[in-house]
Amino acid sequence: MCVHHHSLHCVLPPYVLEHLSASDNEKIRRAAIDALRMDEQARTLRTTMTMMPAMAAIPSQNGNKYRSVYTLRNKPPSPYTFPGKLLRSEGQGKCGDAAADEAYAGAGHVYDFYLKQFERNSLDDRGMALISSVHVGKKYNNAFWNGEQMAYGDGDDQLFRRFTRSLDVIAHELTHGVVTHTCNLQYQDQSGALNEHFADVFGCLVKQWRNTQTAKQASWLIGEEIMGPGTQAKSLRALTGDKAYADDPLLGTDPQPKHMDDFVNMAGDNGGVHYNSGIPNHAFYLAAMKTGGKAWSKMGSVWYQTMQRLTSTSQFNDAAIVSIESAGELFGRSSAEQKAVSSAWAEVGISP
Amino acid sequence: MKLTFIESGGFAGRIRRFELDTDTMPADQAAQLCDLVAHARKHLTATAANTTSRDSLTFEWQIDDNGCRDSWLVGELEMPQDAWPLLEFCQQLAVYT
Numbered sequence: 001m002c003v004h005h006h007s008l009h010c011v012l013p014p015y016v017l018e019h020l021s022a023s024d025n026e027k028i029r030r031a032a033i034d035a036l037r038m039d040e041q042a043r044t045l046r047t048t049m050t051m052m053p054a055m056a057a058i059p060s061q062n063g064n065k066y067r068s069v070y071t072l073r074n075k076p077p078s079p080y081t082f083p084g085k086l087l088r089s090e091g092q093g094k095c096g097d098a099a100a101d102e103a104y105a106g107a108g109h110v111y112d113f114y115l116k117q118f119e120r121n122s123l124d125d126r127g128m129a130l131i132s133s134v135h136v137g138k139k140y141n142n143a144f145w146n147g148e149q150m151a152y153g154d155g156d157d158q159l160f161r162r163f164t165r166s167l168d169v170i171a172h173e174l175t176h177g178v179v180t181h182t183c184n185l186q187y188q189d190q191s192g193a194l195n196e197h198f199a200d201v202f203g204c205l206v207k208q209w210r211n212t213q214t215a216k217q218a219s220w221l222i223g224e225e226i227m228g229p230g231t232q233a234k235s236l237r238a239l240t241g242d243k244a245y246a247d248d249p250l251l252g253t254d255p256q257p258k259h260m261d262d263f264v265n266m267a268g269d270n271g272g273v274h275y276n277s278g279i280p281n282h283a284f285y286l287a288a289m290k291t292g293g294k295a296w297s298k299m300g301s302v303w304y305q306t307m308q309r310l311t312s313t314s315q316f317n318d319a320a321i322v323s324i325e326s327a328g329e330l331f332g333r334s335s336a337e338q339k340a341v342s343s344a345w346a347e348v349g350i351s352p
Numbered sequence: 353m354k355l356t357f358i359e360s361g362g363f364a365g366r367i368r369r370f371e372l373d374t375d376t377m378p379a380d381q382a383a384q385l386c387d388l389v390a391h392a393r394k395h396l397t398a399t400a401a402n403t404t405s406r407d408s409l410t411f412e413w414q415i416d417d418n419g420c421r422d423s424w425l426v427g428e429l430e431m432p433q434d435a436w437p438l439l440e441f442c443q444q445l446a447v448y449t
Binding site: 079147195 | 358360361362363364365366367403404405406407409413422428431433438448
């Protein structure tokens with residue numbers, strides 16, 4: 001087989017590549033993953049990676065924190081353009097590109113958070129490299145996780161500013177990677193909304209941890225630093241009971257529900273994964289406020305354990321059951337913490 | 353030709369869309385759009401939605417060209433390069449719902 005990087009002409013059956021992707025040899029592992037990436041049957045590849053996310057993890061050089069940041073030089077995001085031109089890799093000083101330096105620093109904070117709080121070594125708990133591409137697209141109002149790496153747009157400087165400005169955005173995207181390597185929630189309907197929920201929750205918690213904020217001191221807003229001058233919205237989402245924005249000339253009104261009575265049934269957005277995440281988001285906020293203190297330590301621990309115990313098809317009710325059980329295990333049966341989690345879910349209309 | 357474009361997903365998770373009828377557009381703009389659609393039609397498949405990415409955008413087109421109907425649902429990471437011009441045209445017109 002071909003072992004050099006980005007070989008275009010390796011044609012090996014999936015079962016061989018699967019075996020090779022688990023090799024102890026980093027080069028072989030990487031080559032197997034690269035070969036899969038070049039597979040012209042893109043749907044087969046995606047299906048395989050969905051079922052076996054470990055195949056998409058690029059191992060770090062030394063098994064722990066390893067960051068690399070690339071620039072896509074404003075090319076459209078696609079498998080043909082990622083990751084781009086290398087700007088900065090682990091241990092190197094600032095490169096002077098604000099987006100790249102923010103992506104580098106933010107990925108480091110997220111890595112440190114998961115390691116120090118939960119003893120988790122990167123997204124896959126195996127030292128997976130943290131790869132970021134900045135300057136994705138032209139005036140691109142988005143950031144995403146593609147299954148292997150992060151991608152950040154610069155925004156149009158009207159609605160959004162560059163997406164690396166917000167640590168919660170960076171932590172949100174990286175947490176999608178953690179979800180992929182834990183419960184791997186299917187990105188559709190309620191399970192997909194839970195996927196978004198965990199990304200938002202840990203996006204908030206990383207920011208609070210970094211700023212040493214208690215639950216009562218935190219804003220519980222997502223994306224404050226990326227909102228542009230063309231909108232009156234102060235954030236993209238809010239875990240509180242308030243709308244993040246209303247009657248905005250560009251965005252309209254925040255559509256997220258905060259209670260199951262307002263659950264949105266829709267086809268778009270993979271069944272409203274960014275809409276209905278508002279319901280479990282609010283439940284977490286309520287639980288964190290009821291228990292007070294450092295949310296990343298208390299309710300964060302409960303939710304981290306929950307994230308590991310759910311399955312790919314878990315629904316909101318399952319998340320409630322598991323988080324209530326987890327709170328009991330971590331803080332005691334009938335503890336104030338467990339009661340807080342139970343009542344928080346009840347307040348958003350979920351009483352398992 | 354009647355065209356509906358819907359952009360959904362993304363980090364913001366908001367939906368943007370527009371609908372138009374080329375019969376109501378200036379002739380040169382209508383011709384440009386028809387050319388873009390004709391070119392993209394050769395490369396877009398009915399459904400090419402990404403299953404591994406999170407917060408990437410998804411684009412949907414519904415076209416009724418004098419009874420000849422096409423429907424495409426494409427993840428941005430699956431967008432064929434030849435369809436990018438059509439996408440850029442549509443994204444400039446789409447507004448949040």
